[in-house]
Amino acid sequence: MEFKTVLKERAIYIEELLNKYMPKEEGYQKTIMESMNYSLSAGGKRLRPILTLEACKIVGGNEEDAIPFAVAIEMIHTYSLIHDDLPALDNDDLRRGRKTNHIVYGEDMAILAGDALLNYAFEVMLSSSLGKKNPEKYLRAINEIAKSSGIYGMIGGQVVDVQSENEQIPKEKLDYIHNNKTAAIIIGCMRAGAIIGDANEEQIDEITKYAKNIGLSFQIVDDILDIVGDEAKLGKKVGSDIDNNKSTYPSLLGLEKSKEIANELISEAKKSIEKLSENVEFLNGLADYIIAREY
Amino acid sequence: MEFKTVLKERAIYIEELLNKYMPKEEGYQKTIMESMNYSLSAGGKRLRPILTLEACKIVGGNEEDAIPFAVAIEMIHTYSLIHDDLPALDNDDLRRGRKTNHIVYGEDMAILAGDALLNYAFEVMLSSSLGKKNPEKYLRAINEIAKSSGIYGMIGGQVVDVQSENEQIPKEKLDYIHNNKTAAIIIGCMRAGAIIGDANEEQIDEITKYAKNIGLSFQIVDDILDIVGDEAKLGKKVGSDIDNNKSTYPSLLGLEKSKEIANELISEAKKSIEKLSENVEFLNGLADYIIAREY
Numbered sequence: 001m002e003f004k005t006v007l008k009e010r011a012i013y014i015e016e017l018l019n020k021y022m023p024k025e026e027g028y029q030k031t032i033m034e035s036m037n038y039s040l041s042a043g044g045k046r047l048r049p050i051l052t053l054e055a056c057k058i059v060g061g062n063e064e065d066a067i068p069f070a071v072a073i074e075m076i077h078t079y080s081l082i083h084d085d086l087p088a089l090d091n092d093d094l095r096r097g098r099k100t101n102h103i104v105y106g107e108d109m110a111i112l113a114g115d116a117l118l119n120y121a122f123e124v125m126l127s128s129s130l131g132k133k134n135p136e137k138y139l140r141a142i143n144e145i146a147k148s149s150g151i152y153g154m155i156g157g158q159v160v161d162v163q164s165e166n167e168q169i170p171k172e173k174l175d176y177i178h179n180n181k182t183a184a185i186i187i188g189c190m191r192a193g194a195i196i197g198d199a200n201e202e203q204i205d206e207i208t209k210y211a212k213n214i215g216l217s218f219q220i221v222d223d224i225l226d227i228v229g230d231e232a233k234l235g236k237k238v239g240s241d242i243d244n245n246k247s248t249y250p251s252l253l254g255l256e257k258s259k260e261i262a263n264e265l266i267s268e269a270k271k272s273i274e275k276l277s278e279n280v281e282f283l284n285g286l287a288d289y290i291i292a293r294e295y
Numbered sequence: 296m297e298f299k300t301v302l303k304e305r306a307i308y309i310e311e312l313l314n315k316y317m318p319k320e321e322g323y324q325k326t327i328m329e330s331m332n333y334s335l336s337a338g339g340k341r342l343r344p345i346l347t348l349e350a351c352k353i354v355g356g357n358e359e360d361a362i363p364f365a366v367a368i369e370m371i372h373t374y375s376l377i378h379d380d381l382p383a384l385d386n387d388d389l390r391r392g393r394k395t396n397h398i399v400y401g402e403d404m405a406i407l408a409g410d411a412l413l414n415y416a417f418e419v420m421l422s423s424s425l426g427k428k429n430p431e432k433y434l435r436a437i438n439e440i441a442k443s444s445g446i447y448g449m450i451g452g453q454v455v456d457v458q459s460e461n462e463q464i465p466k467e468k469l470d471y472i473h474n475n476k477t478a479a480i481i482i483g484c485m486r487a488g489a490i491i492g493d494a495n496e497e498q499i500d501e502i503t504k505y506a507k508n509i510g511l512s513f514q515i516v517d518d519i520l521d522i523v524g525d526e527a528k529l530g531k532k533v534g535s536d537i538d539n540n541k542s543t544y545p546s547l548l549g550l551e552k553s554k555e556i557a558n559e560l561i562s563e564a565k566k567s568i569e570k571l572s573e574n575v576e577f578l579n580g581l582a583d584y585i586i587a588r589e590y
Binding site: 023027028029031032033036079080083086088089106107108109111112114115116118119120122123126127129130131135136138139140142143146147149150151155156157158159160162163173176180 | 318322323324326327328331374375378381383384401402403404406407409410411413414415417418421422424425426430431433434435437438441442444445446450451452453454455457458468471475
């Protein structure tokens with residue numbers, strides 16, 4: 001089966017899980033559930049939850065144990081998109097061809113829906129972890145998710161990204177943004193999955209390296225696609241980084257050098273994962289897919 | 296010692312704890328820490344963290360074990376105020392006599408600082424719970440905080456409050472708002488404190504009743520103060536509920552009946568707490584203080 005088909009199938013499975021874990025749209029406060037679920041069901045590649053489950057499986061765990069963590073990381077990713085799209089931030093009216101949350105529900109509800117999704121992610125992880133055999137393991141896994149999405153992870157990256165608009169920044173700072181805005185929650189969700197799968201420390205280390213390398217590569221490829229990408233295939237406008245005078249890998253290092261680095265990171269990622277298991281087909285395929293998205 | 300002095304002393308202790316737990320203002324992303332800490336150090340009565348510690352103590356626990364939970368609940372309370380003050384919500388420029396977060400740091404940073412404080416509250420609770428003797432207890436306590444601040448608690452109340460502006464609503468709906476917007480996190484933080492203090496189920500029940508009753512009474516008194524309060528003493532404008540055509544206890548039931556209900560709730564709260572311990576002085580004093588704030 002072609003890798004894209006496998007990925008699509010897994011995304012469909014994640015959609016089913018999300019539908020199961022979404023809050024019911026009822027009660028006086030049901031508008032907030034509608035607003036949360038509107039954005040949760042807006043599609044996307046669902047890479048983060050897929051990676052959470054795969055990390056659990058590849059270390060020998062039962063991927064079903066990691067389901068609440070997979071769902072939670074997608075809720076956190078979704079809340080970050082809702083808030084990112086707000087007028088005070090990126091001011092985007094459309095995402096994946098649909099109206100953004102604040103366009104449909106108003107800015108007040110979009111702010112609260114983002115808050116609610118972040119909070120609900122923790123509710124899902126915590127409530128599903130109660131009464132389990134090894135509670136310390138669950139605390140550790142939730143802690144990984146929390147660290148990776150806060151000021152020493154995703155939010156940290158967003159802040160520096162926001163502050164670096166219309167500014168030429170050095171590569172070190174750009175790497176900070178990419179590593180935190182994008183790679184951090186990929187690392188967090190894979191570490192959480194591996195922990196739930198009872199990974200040993202060496203396995204967690206290799207998973208971490210894989211996640212860090214594909215996370216950075218993913219973001220570099222995004223930078224590249226913003227220059228050479230096909231709008232129709234990508235489903236979004238290209239050229240916005242240049243329009244916004246944003247520092248990117250291509251703007252700092254040139255297109256060819258950026259491609260080279262993205263490729264190197266993917267090779268490194270594959271090396272880490274091959275130490276882990278013989279069933280590396282999916283994670284190898286995913287690594288290749290990240291750079292094959294375009295050029 | 297007068298109760299107000301005791302309360303003041305405890306608030307000072309909470310300030311010290313907050314200072315200790317605040318994130319360091321360093322790194323590329325340090326603006327977000329500054330923005331978080333600006334609002335965290337804006338003062339206030341610090342009732343929620345005080346109640347968290349007291350709930351732990353009154354059931355026979357060591358209140359120091361509940362410190363991360365006390366700090367976390369104040370971070371959650373603070374994030375909710377930052378987002379509440381945003382132009383898209385209450386659009387307030389001042390809070391406790393200081394400029395609101397978005398006035399100082401901009402709307403973009405205020406949105407992210409609120410997100411960051413909510414996330415950081417979980418980081419503090421989770422990281423401090425790792426490696427403890429009874430991890431299940433910590434999971435339970437964090438779960439209480441999470442439930443009480445989400446769509447089935449505080450955010451639920453906020454949503455219905457926002458949607459009920461300029462609208463006459465029935466008492467049942469007003470109770471929903473008060474019980475969720477205000478009482479829920481008082482219940483959550485006291486239950487968490489009690490769980491950390493190894494409370495039994497009966498103790499948790501009585502703590503829950505106390506918290507629910509003082510929480511609702513607190514909000515009814517706020518409604519009353521908005522009519523009869525002294526602006527200088529309150530440190531905020533009165534009459535805004537009437538200006539905003541908001542449904543309140545006095546607008547639905549009249550001033551006298553509202554006072555009566557607030558008093559009844561306080562008596563009920565005291566009854567619950569007296570079953571718990573002989574050292575009920577502080578919680579009784581706090582219950583009295585809630586209605587003595589003004590009339």
